[in-house]
Amino acid sequence: MEITRLGIMGGTFNPIHLGHLMIAEEARQTFHLDRVLFIPSYITPNKNIDGATAEQRLAMTRLATADNPYFAVSDLEIRRKGRSYTVDTLRFLKEFYGPSYILYFISGTDTIQDLPQWYKPEEILSLCQFVGATRPDGTQSIGQVVEHFGELGKHILKLTVPTMQISSTELRHRIRSGLSVRYMMPKVVIEYIEKHGVYQCTAKNSRQPLKNI
Numbered sequence: 001m002e003i004t005r006l007g008i009m010g011g012t013f014n015p016i017h018l019g020h021l022m023i024a025e026e027a028r029q030t031f032h033l034d035r036v037l038f039i040p041s042y043i044t045p046n047k048n049i050d051g052a053t054a055e056q057r058l059a060m061t062r063l064a065t066a067d068n069p070y071f072a073v074s075d076l077e078i079r080r081k082g083r084s085y086t087v088d089t090l091r092f093l094k095e096f097y098g099p100s101y102i103l104y105f106i107s108g109t110d111t112i113q114d115l116p117q118w119y120k121p122e123e124i125l126s127l128c129q130f131v132g133a134t135r136p137d138g139t140q141s142i143g144q145v146v147e148h149f150g151e152l153g154k155h156i157l158k159l160t161v162p163t164m165q166i167s168s169t170e171l172r173h174r175i176r177s178g179l180s181v182r183y184m185m186p187k188v189v190i191e192y193i194e195k196h197g198v199y200q201c202t203a204k205n206s207r208q209p210l211k212n213i
């Protein structure tokens, strides 16, 4: 049986930024993933989603990932509606793809530290390998979470990634304040935000011509 390793990058992506893309690419390389599927949530459990519709978050995720042949996007959580519980998504994917697919759910350390409070975390770990991206300085340990799950903790994999202190919250704040978000997210996403006035964006690049030196 030929094995396919499928990465699942779940997130609110409000908006998607370089931190998301970087951990997905690092996970792909480190765990030899055949593809990484980005799945924007419809309603992320325990999170307020302000400023962009589900369709806009999906469109931005599609634009951001289009230039990577290993990346794909699914709207399955948005079509399913309701709260986007990861266990439901993994159950569906396991059933849909069958036993020859190994699923790797990719997350940041802040996310994995909350895993014990998620809906059916033990079942989640039995359905996938759960990748927790940590900083190289090791200050965000996932050891306690691994211990919490006993034998199933073996399904939690540590991924060391370069530090990137970008968050969607910070980006929404910057856009609303008219501050630059250049080099923090793909250019195509910035263009989409400007074109559609997402996050009440009104910023327009205005620059003075520079006198010849």
Ligand SMILES: Nc1ncnc2c1ncn2[C@@H]1O[C@H](COP(=O)(O)OP(=O)(O)OP(=O)(O)O)[C@@H](O)[C@H]1O
Pocket: 010, 011, 012, 013, 014, 019, 020, 023, 106, 107, 108, 109, 110, 111, 112, 133, 164, 165, 166, 167, 168, 169, 170
């Ligand atoms: N800068 C980053 N570096 C590494 N992982 C990240 C980074 N930002 C987000 N992640 C991870 O990506 C996944 C999806 O995150 P999400 O879409 O909620 O983005 P966010 O920036 O954390 O959003 P918000 O600021 O709105 O809470 C989560 O597992 C999160 O831990």
Ligand SMILES: O=C(O)c1ccc[n+]([C@@H]2O[C@H](COP(=O)([O-])O)[C@@H](O)[C@H]2O)c1
Pocket: 009, 010, 011, 012, 013, 039, 041, 043, 044, 045, 047, 084, 085, 086, 087, 111, 117, 118, 119, 120
């Ligand atoms: O299933 C759960 O209980 C659960 C609780 C919190 C987060 N998640 C998922 O984890 C992913 C990252 O969530 P967030 O809050 O960092 O955007 C996203 O796919 C969420 O649907 C899932």
